[in-house]
Amino acid sequence: MGTFYALQLDGLTLEQVVDQKTEKDLMSFRHRVFRESLGWLPVAPNGSDRDEYDVVSNNLAICQSKDVVGSLRFTPGTQDYMLEKDFSRLLSSRETIRKGGNSAEISRFAVDPTLSPQLRGSAAQLLYLGLWQWAEWNNLRWMYFVVVPSMYRRLVSLGLPVRPLGVPRPLDGGVMSMAGYFDWHAVNMEAIHSLRLNVALPDACPKRWREYDYSH
Known part of the structure; x- marks a missing residue:
């Protein structure tokens, strides 16, 4: 299990899923x-x-009171990726995937579309920040993902360190998708500072990490 301390914003909490009830609610939300x-x-x-x-991944959930309203999953680089098995057609022949302990794959990234526009924005902010926090607290450099092109453009607009792994192609059902990755060694900390606005860390988070997060 990876290391993660909850992030809180506007009545929403992004937390690691560790209990059976939250896990069941998360799977229902994802469904x-x-x-x-x-x-x-x-x-x-x-x-x-x-x-x-x-079975081999770590799940995060955004909770509003007792309801799951967002999801995010990390598969460690010691395991097979969906990008290697299910979405390999999206990879350029010139690209390779870095595996191992400093790599992970992101999947099941979602926000409840029935939330108000303000809360959808807050939930997305927590998820974007959660990507960096997971990388920082678990010593990861590379994070791989598959998204629709508009989502990739959104990540670029936020100033996050993303790179493409191929051109957009239709998957089953005709949904245009593309593969990419984060290189967190190239992160612009101004982008992280922007995502940290008004986000609270819990008291349970070690003091040295709170000081690090707010000083970088």
Whole structure:
């Protein structure tokens, strides 16, 4: 299990999923988003989005009171990636994926579309910041992902250190998608400072990490 301390903003909390109830609620939320709404995967009879990658991955959830309203998953670089198995067609022949202890794959990145525009913005801010916090607290440099092109452009506009791994191509169902990665050694800390605005760390977070986060 990786290291993560909750982030809080506007009544929302981004936290690592460690208990069975939150995990069940998270899988139901993901099912509604990725299977029922987007149709990226078949609807499951049990209403759960759990798959083979959850066995080896760490999940984060955004919670509003007792409801899950956002999701984010990290698969460590010691395991197979969806990008290697399910989405390999998106990789340019000139690109290679770096694996190992300083690498991870991001998947199941989502925000509840029924939230108000303000809360959707706050939830997205927590997820973007959560990417960097997970990398920082777990000594990761490379993070791989598959997104729609508009999402990739959004990451670029935020000043985050993303690079493409190929050109956009249609996946099953015709959804245009592209592969990319973060190189956190190239991060612009001004972008992180912007994402940190009004975000609170819990008292449980070690003092040295709170001081580091606010000083960089």
